Amino acid sequence: MGLINYIVKLITFPGAFLKGFLEQLACRMFGVPVEFSKYFQKNELCGHVEHMLAPKKGSFGICFLPHIISLFCGIVFSIPAALNIVYLGKVNVFGVIFLYFGISCLLNCFPLIEDAVNMWDNIFKNKDTKSVAKIGLAAPAAVMYLGAFLEHYFITILTTAGFIYAIPYIFVLFIK
DSSP states (O other): OHHHHHHHHHHTHHHHHHHHHHHHHHHHHTTOOEEEOOSOOSSTTTTSOEEOOOOHHHHHHHHHHHHHHHHHHHHHHHHHHHIIIIISOOOOHHHHHHHHHHHHHHHTOSOOHHHHHHHHIIIIIOTTSOHHHHHHHHHHHHHHHHHHHHHHTTTHHHHHHHHHHHHHHHHHHHHO
């Protein structure tokens, strides 16, 4: 599975590079030491940086900040391109480039499983975490936790393809 992961990350290199850069930036923001910052490795760390497990607040930040920025970039680039290519049937160079960049960001937006498990443990198994924080962080933590497993088993390819195909039709429903 490592080889397939590496090939997918190489094909979607803009999103993998962005995710690795954002993860390293988040590690720096939360004071978590980065052990190895090579973004393209032939293992599960492809598109990520190797870092120490983050403490309490840093664990959520290291998972959430790169995820939300990659997700935002993927949505911003893929919606207009999918509207042009999928819904209207107009294929042009900029539409293809935007769609490629959007898909690569969407495929690489979730954290590693180890980071997601560490985040989940720091939020929900830590007795010091307040109940208000647990309630407020439950939905984003669950999405990132599930997404980490989906990305590990390449199911994000299917979800991204479904999103790219369905979003123009859903988007047009709200505009009409």
